[in-house]
Amino acid sequence: DAGITQSPRHKVTETGTPVTLRCHQTENHRYMYWYRQDPGHGLRLIHYSYGVKDTDKGEVSDGYSVSRSKTEDFLLTLESATSSQTSVYFCAISEKTSYQETQYFGPGTRLLVL
Amino acid sequence: SQQGEEDPQALSIQEGENATMNCSYKTSINNLQWYRQNSGRGLVHLILIRSNEREKHSGRLRVTLDTSKKSSSLLITASRAADTASYFCATAPIQGAQKLVFGQGTRLTINP
Numbered sequence: 001d002a003g004i005t006q007s008p009r010h011k012v013t014e015t016g017t018p019v020t021l022r023c024h025q026t027e028n029h030r031y032m033y034w035y036r037q038d039p040g041h042g043l044r045l046i047h048y049s050y051g052v053k054d055t056d057k058g059e060v061s062d063g064y065s066v067s068r069s070k071t072e073d074f075l076l077t078l079e080s081a082t083s084s085q086t087s088v089y090f091c092a093i094s095e096k097t098s099y100q101e102t103q104y105f106g107p108g109t110r111l112l113v114l
Numbered sequence: 115s116q117q118g119e120e121d122p123q124a125l126s127i128q129e130g131e132n133a134t135m136n137c138s139y140k141t142s143i144n145n146l147q148w149y150r151q152n153s154g155r156g157l158v159h160l161i162l163i164r165s166n167e168r169e170k171h172s173g174r175l176r177v178t179l180d181t182s183k184k185s186s187s188l189l190i191t192a193s194r195a196a197d198t199a200s201y202f203c204a205t206a207p208i209q210g211a212q213k214l215v216f217g218q219g220t221r222l223t224i225n226p
Contacts, residue, residue: 035216040218042202043204044216059215090156101144102162103214108155
């Protein structure tokens with residue numbers, strides 16, 4: 001699992017409440033990513049980070065914000081959760097070697113928004 | 115929208131047979147990667163093929179890439195029950211190669 005942990009692993013929340021998911025890595029990788037996985041859509045990139053305080057949007061960033069104040073932690077925040085944000089969220093890191101951008105994934109967080 | 119589209123969406127074969135999955139994409143790429151996901155788990159990287167490569171092998175895996183047709187295939191030879199999983203292709207665009215775009219996946223079931 002490349003030293004990636006996600007917390008919480010499961011969460012149930014109500015519409016309109018803020019939610020923060022945490023991704024923690026232990027190997028000082030520069031790039032970190034947040035994806036969501038939904039049936040029929042595969043994985044879609046929400047946001048990614050290329051260094052401390054350096055982040056960029058992905059394909060489905062609306063309704064999400066991220067922060068990276070330390071190399072090892074990448075936080076994903078749903079400012080006001082909606083039912084459409086019910087999903088499985090995966091964090092990933094990438095090792096960049098020459099032209100290779102292999103990504104390693106965490107175990108995932110299952111989020112249910114009621 | 116998803117760049118990679120996999121075919122078939124589901125595949126069921128007998129143990130020992132070969133399994134072939136296909137991936138098509140729309141724009142030029144830096145590389146294409148294949149990942150496996152066991153039920154309820156995170157994705158695991160299998161193999162990466164660069165845009166200037168045509169074929170790559172890793173153990174029982176063989177990947178081909180045809181950039182003229184914008185397609186790739188993953189062949190798993192001598193399948194085992196443990197190969198049962200979902201398989202995803204992911205394309206890395208030329209600009210911003212770290213922003214992988216995943217297909218919807220092929221669900222592979224190996225019957226004993």
